[in-house]
Amino acid sequence: MIPVLALVAAYLLGSVNFGIIVASGAGVDIRSVGSGNPGTSNVLRTLGKRLAAVVLIGDGLKGAGAAAIGVLAVNPDFGYATLLAAVIGHSFPIWHQFKGGKSVATAIGGFIYLAPAVGLVVGLVWLVVVLVWKTASIASIVAMLLVVPGLALAGRTTEQLLWATVIAVFVIARHAGNISRIASGSERSIQ
Numbered sequence: 001m002i003p004v005l006a007l008v009a010a011y012l013l014g015s016v017n018f019g020i021i022v023a024s025g026a027g028v029d030i031r032s033v034g035s036g037n038p039g040t041s042n043v044l045r046t047l048g049k050r051l052a053a054v055v056l057i058g059d060g061l062k063g064a065g066a067a068a069i070g071v072l073a074v075n076p077d078f079g080y081a082t083l084l085a086a087v088i089g090h091s092f093p094i095w096h097q098f099k100g101g102k103s104v105a106t107a108i109g110g111f112i113y114l115a116p117a118v119g120l121v122v123g124l125v126w127l128v129v130v131l132v133w134k135t136a137s138i139a140s141i142v143a144m145l146l147v148v149p150g151l152a153l154a155g156r157t158t159e160q161l162l163w164a165t166v167i168a169v170f171v172i173a174r175h176a177g178n179i180s181r182i183a184s185g186s187e188r189s190i191q
Helices: 002-014 018-025 040-047 049-073 076-091 104-114 116-133 136-153 158-173 176-184
Strands: none
Touching (some): 018 049, 040 049, 040 136, 049 104, 076 104, 104 158, 116 136, 136 176
């Protein structure tokens, strides 16, 4: 029963979308402006750096919190399962008609909690790629491609690597439209 409750709690926590909350506080429905995505990148493009930083930190902290739920309630392997639940919650939030973001910050925040060195490197790579290419989707895909190899090098368990693979594949799949736009040269920058 405890694992089920932990998964439900992590999903509900993941469903709290800071992009929607922060933008609403500024009088904006973030889902009706810019790309329509309630994530950090769209908040940055439409509302500026300060509010985007709040969204990034909030979404990252909820990923860390969800991972902590699994670790504390069950064991370190289960922290990856509850992180996946939060990632799904962020993408399909019960509080927002199941229309959410792409879960990058939530995933990276959870990985920072579960494997600090790997998570911080992945987060730093994401930031560097954003600064160099000015395209958050490219940074997000690159970051997710690095997660599993990084965790493997850090000696994580097979179960943790399997959960991390599912998380990374899920987040990359959420970028299918971005991948098409990257291929056609029409992807939005964050300038």
